[in-house]
Amino acid sequence: MRIRTFKPEFWHDEKIGALHPFARLLFLATWSAADDEGLVRWSPEHLKSIAFAYDDDISVEDVSGLMDQLQQLGLVFVYRAGVARQLIGYIVRFRRHQRINRPTPGRLTPPPLGDPAVVRMYAERDGWLCHLCGEEIPREPLEGVVDGVPLEHLNLVVDRIVPRSSKGSDYPTNVAVAHAACSLARRGRAVEEFRQPASVATAVARLAYGVSESVSDSLSGSVSDSVSESVSDSRSDSLSEVQQSVTTPPNRFTERDNSSVSDSVSDSRSDSLRERKGREGKGVCVSVPKEASVARGASSDNTYIPSDWLPTDRHRQLATQRGLDADREARRFRAYAKAKGRVIADPDAAFELWLLDTQPRRPLRAVPDPAPSSLPEVGPDTPDEQVQLTREQIDDLLGLEEPPPPPAEVAAGGLDAIREWWAEESGRWHADRHARAVAVLRKRAAARVVAT
Numbered sequence: 001m002r003i004r005t006f007k008p009e010f011w012h013d014e015k016i017g018a019l020h021p022f023a024r025l026l027f028l029a030t031w032s033a034a035d036d037e038g039l040v041r042w043s044p045e046h047l048k049s050i051a052f053a054y055d056d057d058i059s060v061e062d063v064s065g066l067m068d069q070l071q072q073l074g075l076v077f078v079y080r081a082g083v084a085r086q087l088i089g090y091i092v093r094f095r096r097h098q099r100i101n102r103p104t105p106g107r108l109t110p111p112p113l114g115d116p117a118v119v120r121m122y123a124e125r126d127g128w129l130c131h132l133c134g135e136e137i138p139r140e141p142l143e144g145v146v147d148g149v150p151l152e153h154l155n156l157v158v159d160r161i162v163p164r165s166s167k168g169s170d171y172p173t174n175v176a177v178a179h180a181a182c183s184l185a186r187r188g189r190a191v192e193e194f195r196q197p198a199s200v201a202t203a204v205a206r207l208a209y210g211v212s213e214s215v216s217d218s219l220s221g222s223v224s225d226s227v228s229e230s231v232s233d234s235r236s237d238s239l240s241e242v243q244q245s246v247t248t249p250p251n252r253f254t255e256r257d258n259s260s261v262s263d264s265v266s267d268s269r270s271d272s273l274r275e276r277k278g279r280e281g282k283g284v285c286v287s288v289p290k291e292a293s294v295a296r297g298a299s300s301d302n303t304y305i306p307s308d309w310l311p312t313d314r315h316r317q318l319a320t321q322r323g324l325d326a327d328r329e330a331r332r333f334r335a336y337a338k339a340k341g342r343v344i345a346d347p348d349a350a351f352e353l354w355l356l357d358t359q360p361r362r363p364l365r366a367v368p369d370p371a372p373s374s375l376p377e378v379g380p381d382t383p384d385e386q387v388q389l390t391r392e393q394i395d396d397l398l399g400l401e402e403p404p405p406p407p408a409e410v411a412a413g414g415l416d417a418i419r420e421w422w423a424e425e426s427g428r429w430h431a432d433r434h435a436r437a438v439a440v441l442r443k444r445a446a447a448r449v450v451a452t
């Protein structure tokens with residue numbers, strides 16, 4: 001038995017509130033009975049002896065029923081493991097409440113990482129965010145290729161915080177979920193050395209910015225997809241490639257739950273996560289309407305666009321005008337909703353905006369991205385107007401960036417207002433990016449002069 005702490009919010013938690021008061025008491029008892037990993041022998045006799053030792057009127061069967069409540073609400077994940085195939089319970093949010101200074105290593109067998117139910121449990125625990133890059137992980141496995149990047153790169157895997165090569169265990173405090181490509185790109189190195197693979201940055205940007213955020217719900221989101229045009233097909237780096245120059249577009253999702261990360265990952269990492277949170281707070285963040293997040297939590301297995309939804313004739317007309325393939329875009333539109341776990345309230349309106357906002361796909365090219373040498377020479381005196389950079393060169397120089405969201409008063413005006421605003425604003429935005437990319441080139445040139 002150990003000393004345990006619980007936070008005041010424990011009593012206000014909806015799940016806790018849904019429990020029978022005896023089950024609540026039992027839950028607290030499991031914390032004392034659990035080891036420092038949050039693992040506890042899941043036996044009614046054992047737990048009765050801890051929680052209800054003096055209560056002759058509470059039977060072992062009663063305790064068993066209370067245990068079922070904890071399991072059904074997802075507070076405790078139950079699995080069978082070890083030589084004796086005994087039942088073990090893992091208190092899923094254990095470390096959220098416990099600050100344990102010198103944890104004793106677990107003696108019970110940890111949840112088997114090869115079990116898909118275990119992987120899913122960890123994903124729920126970690127809020128479906130990659131502990132390496134911080135971006136969302138799709139709730140359902142994706143397949144197919146977007147802009148040359150296999151979407152499987154984004155799929156869910158479990159990752160050991162301390163890698164197995166450094167004797168990292170399979171215990172819950174050492175496990176966090178990640179994108180398949182992020183986990184692979186890390187290749188056994190320390191979390192601090194991880195850099196998001198370009199393929200993940202590309203796929204995330206493409207899926208996340210393929211359609212504007214909350215336009216799908218209320219036409220009040222940002223029009224944002226200029227990123228898409230510039231992401232080239234040849235960016236489909238091999239999984240092993242780790243590219244530092246691509247910065248992650250800020251994740252605009254609210255409610256990121258990084259407690260599991262900060263629990264176990266070194267301070268520097270959690271600081272950087274906090275910084276990002278801070279940036280999101282400064283207005284880049286377009287919040288998801290409340291109803292959407294509720295529905296999202298409630299039905300994480302559903303498809304978010306009705307399965308019988310199809311592009312209308314109007315959509316097809318618009319797609320043709322814009323040089324897009326309506327069916328292909330419709331597939332991507334679905335993938336986007338899936339990947340982001342987004343409820344699309346009005347698919348027709350959202351898809352119209354998607355089409356307006358998507359740049360025509362360029363033909364597949366055999367040539368790689370322009371090498372740095374093909375960048376124009378920029379000296380200290382070259383006037384800005386004489387430098388011509390392509391979108392992908394700008395992206396390479398600056399990293400992918402998120403276009404600005406429309407001001408609230410514009411968003412309130414609906415689709416037409418947003419369209420009009422963006423027609424004006426996009427020119428300014430691209431010009432600003434161009435100027436900043438030229439500045440980067442200038443700096444590089446200056447650095448070369450100093451070096452030689």
Ligand SMILES: [Zn+2]
Pocket residue numbers: 130131132133134135178179182200
């Ligand atoms: Zn990732």
